Amino acid sequence: MMSAQFPILSALDALTGALFLLTAIGILATRQVLASLQLFIAQSLLLTLSAVLLGIALKSPHLFAVAAITICTKTVMIPWILRRTVSAEVYRTREIQRVLNIPSSLLIAAILIIIAHALMSPLVAAVKVPFAQINLPLGLAAMFLGTFTVVARREAVPQLLGLLALENGVFFAGVAIVPSLPVIAELAAAVDVPVVVLVIGLLTRQIRQVVGMTAVGLLASLREE
């Protein structure tokens, strides 16, 4: 249950974690491409909030640096790059074709969350840090959901957002286990991820110019010509 040491902070962190998981479900289930981008921004904000809460509780300046870097890259830079490189038409479209329909992907999401909690329960029992008990299972669940988003979606941009949600999940679990994360590692990730986004964004643009759509799930076989 709630730790006696930081009752309010860990309660707030748990709430942040629950909302974080909700945004991951949202990224998986929304039809509109723009909506899933906005959900990703919300998710990154929640990640920042969790890092700040942990920074206050554990008195770790590194976590504040993590929070600052997250807010710079994930809520400002990545959305900006994505909006710039991918044409506006993509954001207006709704994704009609998915590998699985939304109700079944939601049910699979529920199963994935249960599996994540089951997998993490021995670890949660072992660690005594209250924040790790909250962040580990939720972070793993968000990772699973991000992976599943990549699988279940067919449009390029939502797939990329699934990848980024996965990365958010890793960080969400990571900030709780390693409070003194070297800033250099975080900086490296902060540079890496926008570069990946830029590359995928440009690639999507190229695909769109050549094929006329971004439903990469349909581009599985070669055309004879």
Next chain:
Amino acid sequence: MALGIFHNLLQLVFIISVAPLVEGVTSRLKENLQSKRGPSIFQPYRDLWKLLRKDEIVSDRSSWIFRATPYVCFAAPIFVALLIPVLTAYPLFFAFMGDMLGGGFILALGGFFATLAAVDTANPYGPMGASRTRMVGFLAEPVFIVVFLTVSFVAGSTIPYIVQQRWVTPLSNFFEPSHVLLLIAFLMLILAEDGRIPVDSPSGLFELAMIDRSKSLEYSGRGAALMRWAGAMKFLVLICIFVNVLVTPWGLAKGTSSLDVLLAAPLVLLKILGFVLVLVYIESSLAKLRLFRITEFLGAALVISIVAMITNLSAI
């Protein structure tokens, strides 16, 4: 004991008399948000009075079910109001007659009779609305069960009076993730159960698109008045469960004197107004879902409630 029964009856009077007002305030606020003036908040009372004085026409091909249904539907929320905290924070005389699941069953009984009555008249729109309501109903059922199992598991009881104390003592319990997620899931459940906007349009007049309202199209006069009043009461009972048991158990009467109980009424009304504001905002900012998208809406509610259950079980 006599005082307890009296307070219980006071709750009934509160539910019966305030229900049309809540409906009136909701529709007024909704029109205001659309920059219209809207009808008076007392308009539902006038409508009910008008309908009660009018003649009732009943098809001679219909059975007793059609005639009995308005009374069953009217009685169901009244019985539920005996079981839930409407004005007082402590259990009243009838509170241990049934738990939250019992309340759910009583409300479902009213819905069951309304469905039968809709099929009974052989009006083409009635059975259609009835089957759609059943569809929404069975999609909402798992959410309902998971929400209430989690709530009772957390509080160690299924009696709503005991449940409500759990979330606010100590206050940090209020921010528990499972609590917040349950609130979201239950809010979605209320929207579906009462036929509110993302699921059904309460003010729509187009029969082919109706879900909930087309069941009572055949009623006239007193039957129509009772059905409408029953709908408003069911809505108010759901709001009371949401507001008094799950969200904000503050402001309920703690003292046992009748004055305390009466003084709780304005506070409860204020909380209900807060809920109605949220509801109006949701209803005005969303569009009605297509029929087969309702599965997605309630599927999301189910996943949210399951996440609430899991985060609770893993003792976060």
